[in-house]
Structure formats: C-alpha cells, structure tokens
Amino acid sequence: TLNINCLYAQVNTDLIVLDVKVSGSKIGVYSRTAKPITNREAYDNQPAFINEKQLAFSAADDKGNHDIIIYNFESEKFTNLTKTPNTSEFSPSLTDCGLYVSAVTVEEDGKQRLWLYPTNFGEPELLYDDIEPVGYYDWYDNKAAMFVLGNPNTLVYPYSKEEVLTIDENVGRSIKRKPKSSIITYIDKNNPVEEDGAITYQILGFDIEKRTHHQFGFTIPGAEDFIWLNKNLLLMAHGNQFYYRKARDEEWIVEGNVQLQSHEGISRMAYSPKLKKLVVVMNRKTD
Template identity: 25%
Template sequence: MYKAINNALVVCSFIILTHVQAAMPKSQIWLAQEGESGFTVQPLTDKSAYNNQPLITDDGVYYTKEVEVQGQSQTDLFLYRFDDNSHTNLTNTPESEYSPTIFPHKKGISTIVVEKSGEQRLWFYPEDKSQSTSRIFEHIKPVGYHVWGKNEEVILFILGQPHSLQFTNLSGHLPKVVAKDIGRSLAYNSARDIYSFTYMVDGEQWFATYSSQHNSVRKHFRLPSTIRDYTWMNDNVVAYALDNKIYTRDIDTPKSVSLWRNLQDYCDTNITRLSYYEGSLAFVCAR
C-alpha cells in the first residue's frame, strides 16, 4: 500500500511547536492532474482549518490536518485515497504529528511528533494498527523534517540557531552536520542519489544537493529569498512556486527558468507547499 515516490520524498512544512497551539494558520490543499481531458484542478480539503504538508504516492495524498481535541487545536495525519476519494485519520492521537513520510523499512509512515514534554522527535506509525508506534531515534532532537535515502540513510532538519542539515542512518550513529542555515524543504532524488535542500550563503538563498557517496555539497542555482518549498518533477527538473505561479528549472541548465502553470484562478494568495508525482501535483494555498 505504502509505495513511495520514485524521485523524491518531499517533506514540506516547518512549524516549530513546543506546546499545542490554540489557532493555526488556515490553508487549503488542491490537487491538479494532467490527463487525457487536460489539466484539471480540484480542492482536496476545505479551507476552514490548517491543511498542509501534502505528500503524493501511488495510493493517494498524505497530509497534516488541524483537529480539535478538548477545545484545543492539534494536528493529525490523514490520507486521501485515490481509489474511493475517502479521507482517513491515520494517527488520531493526543499528540500533534507533522510531515508524513513513507517509511521505507517497514509498512507505515515516519513522522515528526510533538511529545508531551514539548520535544520534537522522529516516530514510526505502522500500517498495521495492531502494532505499536515507536520512536525511531531517542537521542536525535529537535527534529523539524526528514527524508529517507538509499539503504538506511536519512537526512534531518534539526532545529537550532541556525537550523542545520544532519546526515545519519537508521542506527542514528553520530549524525554528521552537512550544512547550516537551511530551509524547510528536503527531498531525495533516487536516480541521481542526491539529497536536495535550500540554504543561505552570504545572504543569498541557494538550491543545493548533498551526495553521501562523495560527502560533498553542490550549489546549483540561486532562488528568490521568498521561496520556501520545491518539488522534483523528474530526475532533472525542480518546480517551485512564486506567489501563485509555478516555475521549473533543470539542474543541468540552471540559468533557464520556465513558467509551468499559472494557478491564480485557484489560489488568489500564495502557494506555499508542493508535491508532484507522475502527472499529479498537490499544492497548498495559504488563507
């Protein structure tokens, strides 16, 4: 059931939470699809609450949704299923979960959990509900985002001053700091065996990649400072939103920028999150 995206596992949100928030920014997830009838766009969620962090897979769209528990707002993880158009609460816990990500080593998802102590750690939620949830790393915290790579590799967004990108494996042994002052969007490109991220260098934001094989970081092109999120469209092309328009760039020809879609008819504010998979795009419109 949980077949991951081939090109990238995109983790797309950045909320630092140490306590349950009474109110969250409202946002709406839309689903755009390219098919025989052309390019169609439809709302995936309502716009009355926080709906964010979409991740597209073969089965549907995973996302984070605001729910109310005992008069207070928190977040659970949901799955919109393509086969029957249903929305399922996957977690339904007293804690807040964020950033649903396919866990490649067992059937289920990995997620950031805001624990009762306020600490943010990485957890595993099994597909089989008869199995227990469990922490993946006890000692690595506070985690904001993560993405899995080949074998048992993982890179982590670690909250701090500044935020840092750290690389380790499933054992959690001695995480290595790869870069500092990084942005919230992480992805893995399996075809090129590289991890992608954004970070600030001398006041400029760059789209960059990290190769664990060569233990090296490469800067590919500058990005406007307002860009917070991106998604891989294939092995070579990256898409990102500026206001309510989506642009693409090929990392092999990075100086060329193309307008892919103008989505102002569906989002009259800003597109803040993106996830693309085989002709389907989930995007978040801020409200």
C-alpha cells in the same frame, strides 16, 4: 524555545490538486483542473504521496491537535492514520521500506522527534531518541536526513548511532532527496542574493554515498519550497504561479498557475508520476 508550532504557522490552508504532464525536461500544468481536496477553515498541510492511490498530510482538529490523515484518490475518502489527543504529528513521509509513514511528532513534553507509524495501524515507534528537535527531513538508505532546529538550524545524517554527520548549517525547510540518486538537496541560507527586491538562495546537495557537495543553482526570488519532478527537473511556485527548470540550467520557466477565487499563495507541493497529479498547499482567502 523555538518549537514546531512556530515553524508551521497556523494559517488556514487547504490542499489543491491539479493534473500535470511531465516529460523529460518539461512540465505542463493543466491550470483549469485545479480543485480543492480539503476545504475547511483549519490547517491542512504538508502533503506527501505514499503510493499510487494515497496521499498523507497533517491536519489540525478542532482542539488544535495535529494528526496524519490519509486521502484516497480512488474512493475520495479520508482516514486517520493517527488520532492522538496529546501529541501532534507533522511532515508525513513514506519510509524506504514502505511499511511506515514517518512523522515529526510533538510529544507531550514538547520534544520533537521522528516517529514511525505502521501503515497497518500498529503501534508507533520512536526512531532516533537523541536527535531533536526535528523540523523536516527526507529519506535515504532507510535513514533520515534531518533539519534540526537550533541556532543555527542544521542538516544532519545519522550514518550510524556513533556517527551523526552535520551536513550543513543555516539551511531552509525544504529537504528533498534527488530522485534516483543518493543526493539530499536543501536550501543554503548562508549567502542570500537580492534580486528585484526579493531574496534568492542557493540550492545545494550532499551525496550521502560519496560525501561530496553539489550545486543546483538558485531558488526563484521570494520562495523557499521546491520539489523534484524527476532526476532533472525542479519545480517551485510563487504567488499562484509555477516555475520549473532543469537542475543544471539557470533560468526558471513560467508554466501554469492556480486560478481559484477562494485560495491564494502556493507553498508546499507533492507530485505523483503515476497519478500525473500535483498537490499544492494554498492559503484560504479571508473575507
């Protein structure tokens, strides 16, 4: 069986923060401001801003369990949202209502389902008991569009208990709602295109309200993580370099990089318009 621990390959990763400036159709990345938020030989990954001051992420403890940690940019302190010896929590995100941080939880029997963890540290709640194994997801209208592991992997959206729509099959791990819209975007792995010896995929969208499909061009070759900076701008990275483009343009524009002696290879990213900060995941260099 394919489980989430295979998905989240356990390399030693850290969270790196940079100052950025996004204006309309451009981003400026201040490469020299890059500095580690976490700095240890373990898995710190999957950053998600949950408000103007706080970032949630998944972190491995010394026994290999994964918990959701909250980092506060003002105090520069870390707090455990979860501290579970027998389950692991991945992919944190703030729910639409703002009262919970959701997470994919690997339960004691190996089930991978979406749970809600109250931001006031109350008792967690299971969200969809019969949708699993969940890998990744994003929110629209208090419901989660979920990447469900399988052969093939599918993207589903539960309009109701009775209607769980399969939006697409053979999708990538980036499931992102387009800001200020009802469109869930994702990477389509059905028709890969080879470019300069690397694979590029189409970025597609599904409008939850209108039930229409949309196209947003192709990924940069050799990368699969994308985020929206605003309703027009997409950001990706490859190696230590950032690339951005307007959703309707074809050409990616190179903008800024991360130059750290200790880290290489940007993967997941999170952006806070209020803080004007970009948090990225990078691999620790091995000696």
